[in-house]
Amino acid sequence: MHQFEVYKIGPEINLGGVNLSFTNASLFMTISSALILLFLFLGTKKKSLVPTKIQFITESSYTFVAKMINDTAGSSAKSFFPFIFTLFMFVLFANMVGMLPYSFTVTSHIIVTFVLASIVFIGVTILGFIKHGFKYLGLFVPKGVPVVLLPLIVIIEIISYLSRPVSLSVRLFANMMAGHTMLKVFGGFVISLGLLGGWLPLGFSVALTGLEILVAFLQAYVFAILTCIYLNDALNLHH
Amino acid sequence: MKKIKEIATRLEIAKKNIKNTQKNKEGSNAASLGKALKISTELVAAVVVGSIIGFLLDGWFDTKPLLTISFFIMGVAAGMLNVFRSAKKMHNNRYKN
Numbered sequence: 045m046h047q048f049e050v051y052k053i054g055p056e057i058n059l060g061g062v063n064l065s066f067t068n069a070s071l072f073m074t075i076s077s078a079l080i081l082l083f084l085f086l087g088t089k090k091k092s093l094v095p096t097k098i099q100f101i102t103e104s105s106y107t108f109v110a111k112m113i114n115d116t117a118g119s120s121a122k123s124f125f126p127f128i129f130t131l132f133m134f135v136l137f138a139n140m141v142g143m144l145p146y147s148f149t150v151t152s153h154i155i156v157t158f159v160l161a162s163i164v165f166i167g168v169t170i171l172g173f174i175k176h177g178f179k180y181l182g183l184f185v186p187k188g189v190p191v192v193l194l195p196l197i198v199i200i201e202i203i204s205y206l207s208r209p210v211s212l213s214v215r216l217f218a219n220m221m222a223g224h225t226m227l228k229v230f231g232g233f234v235i236s237l238g239l240l241g242g243w244l245p246l247g248f249s250v251a252l253t254g255l256e257i258l259v260a261f262l263q264a265y266v267f268a269i270l271t272c273i274y275l276n277d278a279l280n281l282h283h
Numbered sequence: 284m285k286k287i288k289e290i291a292t293r294l295e296i297a298k299k300n301i302k303n304t305q306k307n308k309e310g311s312n313a314a315s316l317g318k319a320l321k322i323s324t325e326l327v328a329a330v331v332v333g334s335i336i337g338f339l340l341d342g343w344f345d346t347k348p349l350l351t352i353s354f355f356i357m358g359v360a361a362g363m364l365n366v367f368r369s370a371k372k373m374h375n376n377r378y379k380n
Contacts, residue, residue, distance in 0.1 A: 196357070199357055200357050200360050200361045200364060201361070201364075203329055203332055203333045203336065203354070203357055203358055203361040204329055204361040204362075204364050204365055206332050206336070207325070207328040207329040207331070207332040207333075207358075207361060207362070207365065208328075210328040210331060210332050211324045211325045211327070211328030211329070211365075214324055214327070214328055215320060215321065215324040218324070219320065262320070263320075266320060266321055270321070273372075
């Protein structure tokens with residue numbers, strides 16, 4: 045579909061056989077990042093005691109993420125606030141920018157979400173090894189398992205651990221792509237049914253747009269909260 | 284002095300109210316939908332990862348369908364384990380407060 049196509053903008057850049065051209069995906073990532081910066085800049089500019097609207101939104105996004113980290117990963121994860129906040133805001137803004145007509149949804153491409161999830165996964169794994177050394181491997185050996193079953197259980201645990209980045213990335217990608225495809229399909233119905241029967245799918249499209257905005261927020265939230273949960277596993281090792 | 288005390292008690296009451304409203308918020312619809320979406324992919328991801336590992340190992344050891352099948356089954360088990368764990372976590376969160 046046209047809305048998921050990646051095409052390059054400007055000249056082709058090749059660095060050592062790697063295509064580094066600026067594409068529409070890069071453009072919309074830049075736009076999302078710029079919007080986040082603008083949003084946070086406007087929200088923190090005035091710092092009045094009685095907050096203005098934008099200041100209120102900025103401050104509540106801060107408390108929202110801070111509370112989420114505190115609830116799921118505990119106070120020891122507080123130093124990872126900047127990382128989680130950045131991740132949350134980037135996914136949220138990328139999803140929301142994608143909701144605008146004629147825009148490109150960065151998160152509807154699995155490679156983008158998979159890279160984000162891999163950053164989390166690799167980072168958390170390294171953190172676990174730094175924090176606990178080889179005891180971190182104890183994550184794969186649950187307590188109270190008979191020795192005979194242990195090899196099988198360890199393999200299952202390793203598969204379960206490796207499935208984390210896959211489930212994290214596929215969830216975000218699938219939700220965004222499915223939602224946009226559905227909107228497109230219903231939009232197509234409106235055109236093909238014409239003036240007589242097109243009103244019903246039009247109504248569905250409106251309702252689906254609302255649902256998509258909810259999903260856009262929800263997926264950013266789920267992405268951030270799962271990062272917190274994985275962080276919690278690495279920081280406070282217990283089974 | 285009296286005024287400060289008054290403010291202190293009022294603050295305490297306000298804080299209590301905040302806590303109460305926060306407790307009610309936790310079971311909201313959006314959060315439940317998020318959890319539902321979370322669990323559904325967990326099962327699939329583990330199966331996919333297990334099958335891919337099995338397929339790669341098959342390529343290395345030249346034991347064509349054997350390891351793919353067994354790792355597929357273990358992937359299903361890992362998926363079940365994931366779903367079970369998240370469900371348990373939700374249950375614990377719900378009844379902790």
